[in-house]
Amino acid sequence: MNGFWDTLPRPFFVLAPLANVTDAAFRRIIAKYSRYGGRDIDYMKKPATIGVLGGPDVMFTEFISADGLIKGDWDAMLLDLKYTECERPIVAQFFTSTPYHMEQAAILAKELGFDGVDINMGCPDRSIERQKAGAMLMRDLERAKELIVAAKRGAGGLPVSVKTRIGYYKNEIERWLPALLVAKPAAISIHARTRKEMSKVDAHWDVMGRAVEIRNELKSETRIIGNGDVRGLDDAREKARTCNVDGVMIGRGVFGNPWFFSPEQGKMVSAEKKVVVMLEHASLFVELFSGKKNYETMKRHFKSYVNGFRGANILRAQLMTAKTHDEVRQIATDFMGKNF
Numbered sequence: 001m002n003g004f005w006d007t008l009p010r011p012f013f014v015l016a017p018l019a020n021v022t023d024a025a026f027r028r029i030i031a032k033y034s035r036y037g038g039r040d041i042d043y044m045k046k047p048a049t050i051g052v053l054g055g056p057d058v059m060f061t062e063f064i065s066a067d068g069l070i071k072g073d074w075d076a077m078l079l080d081l082k083y084t085e086c087e088r089p090i091v092a093q094f095f096t097s098t099p100y101h102m103e104q105a106a107i108l109a110k111e112l113g114f115d116g117v118d119i120n121m122g123c124p125d126r127s128i129e130r131q132k133a134g135a136m137l138m139r140d141l142e143r144a145k146e147l148i149v150a151a152k153r154g155a156g157g158l159p160v161s162v163k164t165r166i167g168y169y170k171n172e173i174e175r176w177l178p179a180l181l182v183a184k185p186a187a188i189s190i191h192a193r194t195r196k197e198m199s200k201v202d203a204h205w206d207v208m209g210r211a212v213e214i215r216n217e218l219k220s221e222t223r224i225i226g227n228g229d230v231r232g233l234d235d236a237r238e239k240a241r242t243c244n245v246d247g248v249m250i251g252r253g254v255f256g257n258p259w260f261f262s263p264e265q266g267k268m269v270s271a272e273k274k275v276v277v278m279l280e281h282a283s284l285f286v287e288l289f290s291g292k293k294n295y296e297t298m299k300r301h302f303k304s305y306v307n308g309f310r311g312a313n314i315l316r317a318q319l320m321t322a323k324t325h326d327e328v329r330q331i332a333t334d335f336m337g338k339n340f
């Protein structure tokens, strides 16, 4: 009934959508280092061992404008819709406030072979809210439901999920969650903060427990996924146990840490390994997006990888001045005193 969501272990772990972070390059790196212990893998092959070596059990694309798809902004969109077999199950996330656009986006996701379609109903970004999309949908319950129905119409049997927050100005879970559940999405990921709170306060995990109770009281089959401030897999398991959520979604915890979902996580990663993986990640970025996505995007990753070892602040400062991938490679080589 809920597609692949029904086949997952409990609790399951989900890689959050992070715009300009969890692109196809980073998702491949996470698949390699979390699922396969860093072994060289054929990215084009479906993983045979999901859940054996490590997670994540599900990956999401960055959010993609469904309006853009209709307007024909194809080049940028198709870059964001790039994925390979090693990322499965992979869910395409879209934002819009127009049900017809959502339906068309879902049709495309089905054609491209995605495993699911997700609707963003939590983004606080002003440019998204001006389009009456993202978090703004928490203030238009009818529209939110119409979008789910439209996505289901287009998705041709793929499970449709929603990612949202606990409310707009205040905790509105008692009103907001039942309104969503009426439209029977396969899963709802809840970032445990309000729109107003952005990311400025601690996530309210107590509200996640109540969300699960509401789902159970309404005898709904929708999977509830908790999200916000999860620091490691042990923390994720503990939160899942105390709040009874089906799954846990992790975002910022993966910055500079593609090992997050592996059984190895938490172990010390050497400076050399961090630099090697950073360069591998950057090379993959160039290979996939050369000339199409700004290499500056990689700098956020550099800051995150280059951390927690002697001289990291010097190396980080040097990397911030680099203009090209060759310069980055040279800076890393000079710093480590060996060729990369």
Ligand SMILES: Cc1cc2nc3c(=O)[nH]c(=O)nc-3n(C[C@H](O)[C@H](O)[C@H](O)COP(=O)(O)O)c2cc1C
Pocket (backbone or CB within 6 Å): 016, 017, 018, 019, 020, 021, 062, 063, 093, 120, 122, 123, 163, 191, 227, 228, 229, 230, 249, 250, 251, 252, 253
């Ligand atoms: C840089 C960045 C980009 C994000 N992009 C998206 C996005 O494209 N779609 C979305 O639903 N949420 C997005 N989010 C929100 C995250 O998915 C997640 O809900 C939030 O970071 C809280 O989880 P965390 O504490 O584990 O990071 C973004 C957050 C950050 C920090």
